[in-house]
Amino acid sequence: MDFRPTPEQELLKESVAKIAGRYGHEYFQRKTREGGKQDELWAELGQGGFLGVHLPEEYGGGGMGISELSIVCEEVAAAGCPLLLMLVSPAICGSVIAKFGTPEQCRRWLPDMATGETKMAFAITEPDAGSNSHRISTTAQRDGDIWRLKGTKYYISGVDEAGAILVVAKTGTEENGRARLSLFVVDVDSEGLEAVHIPVEIAAPEKQFTLFFDDCVVGEDRLLGVEGEGLREVFAGLNPERLMSAAVSCGIGRYALDLAAAYARTRKVWNGPIGSHQGVAHPLAEAKIDLELARLMLQKAAWSYDAGVDAAATGEAANMAKFAAADASLKALDQAIQTHGGNGLASEYGLADLWGTARLLRTAPVSREMILNFVAQHSLGLPKSY
Numbered sequence: 295m296d297f298r299p300t301p302e303q304e305l306l307k308e309s310v311a312k313i314a315g316r317y318g319h320e321y322f323q324r325k326t327r328e329g330g331k332q333d334e335l336w337a338e339l340g341q342g343g344f345l346g347v348h349l350p351e352e353y354g355g356g357g358m359g360i361s362e363l364s365i366v367c368e369e370v371a372a373a374g375c376p377l378l379l380m381l382v383s384p385a386i387c388g389s390v391i392a393k394f395g396t397p398e399q400c401r402r403w404l405p406d407m408a409t410g411e412t413k414m415a416f417a418i419t420e421p422d423a424g425s426n427s428h429r430i431s432t433t434a435q436r437d438g439d440i441w442r443l444k445g446t447k448y449y450i451s452g453v454d455e456a457g458a459i460l461v462v463a464k465t466g467t468e469e470n471g472r473a474r475l476s477l478f479v480v481d482v483d484s485e486g487l488e489a490v491h492i493p494v495e496i497a498a499p500e501k502q503f504t505l506f507f508d509d510c511v512v513g514e515d516r517l518l519g520v521e522g523e524g525l526r527e528v529f530a531g532l533n534p535e536r537l538m539s540a541a542v543s544c545g546i547g548r549y550a551l552d553l554a555a556a557y558a559r560t561r562k563v564w565n566g567p568i569g570s571h572q573g574v575a576h577p578l579a580e581a582k583i584d585l586e587l588a589r590l591m592l593q594k595a596a597w598s599y600d601a602g603v604d605a606a607a608t609g610e611a612a613n614m615a616k617f618a619a620a621d622a623s624l625k626a627l628d629q630a631i632q633t634h635g636g637n638g639l640a641s642e643y644g645l646a647d648l649w650g651t652a653r654l655l656r657t658a659p660v661s662r663e664m665i666l667n668f669v670a671q672h673s674l675g676l677p678k679s680y
Contacts, residue, residue: 319374340410371545386531475524486510496650
């Protein structure tokens with residue numbers, strides 16, 4: 295067992311860190327204040343081949359794996375400019391299209407996703423379904439050679455940046471009453487689709503939206519994969535989403551601890567730097583340990599996905615990585631703010647404005663409670679609780 299990154303992964307890490315380092319947290323702050331997007335960073339990563347590093351080479355990707363995409367995601371966040379849509383466009387949508395799309399569909403969407411020229415949003419969450427995808431009520435009804443979508447999705451990220459949306463819709467009902475789900479790619483400017491911004495108290499360029507599908511028409515060529523197999527198919531993207539969530543969390547944790555350690559080494563109040571006091575040093579050391587443990591789980595889970603380990607084991611590892619990384623990130627960021635004292639809340643020190651993003655990743659894309667349910671039932675064999 296070798297935990298060392300491959301030479302290709304080392305080069306990938308260095309290259310992405312160099313690009314993201316030219317932008318940094320001040321760029322993230324400026325874009326957030328202006329209501330803008332991190333388009334320049336996204337475009338440069340795309341032009342370098344980093345956004346599609348995991349996609350098939352025949353469609354413009356790098357032919358590598360989720361392990362490599364997680365490196366990209368983590369390094370960008372570690373530079374202080376996390377890109378939340380990496381969880382969605384390349385991780386979920388790219389992975390699902392690459393696995394279940396027809397050659398024509400792959401040629402249509404993957405090359406531009408790989409280069410960063412287009413982004414794709416993902417719509418599964420609904421007001422009355424929450425984490426229970428079996429209760430999805432947005433429907434897609436076949437009408438000759440077209441499909442008509444009706445229903446509502448909410449907390450859908452980045453619709454204002456995307457060219458299309460991968461939508462999970464109900465196309466039938468199983469004998470047990472559960473929804474039969476299917477996947478559709480819907481252009482954001484489709485007639486019958488309305489997006490309404492949801493104001494949230496998170497300082498980030500990415501915005502959240504409620505989507506209203508009112509007899510929104512898409513062609514037969516927009517059905518992705520097999521009708522009725524959408525739930526199984528979408529998990530090809532949900533595990534990568536959990537892993538990219540963990541990668542962003544780990545990156546934020548690294549960023550926060552780097553700033554905290556530098557501050558603690560140089561800030562003097564009495565005779566020596568504040569980092570010489572165990573009351574300051576030990577909490578940072580503990581946060582570092584937790585963060586490195588989370589990164590190990592992330593690496594294991596990404597390897598499991600890339601190696602094609604069975605779905606249950608991969609899902610277990612991905613959920614654990616997401617859980618551990620979210621908690622470690624918040625702990626690191628909180629301790630970094632505490633180390634800075636009052637300065638930790640000042641904009642110029644670039645810490646407190648990341649709290650919303652770090653806290654978001656404890657709730658989304660899957661809540662810690664649902665992860666604990668999964669581990670209790672599938673890892674420990676305990677009775678199902680929901």
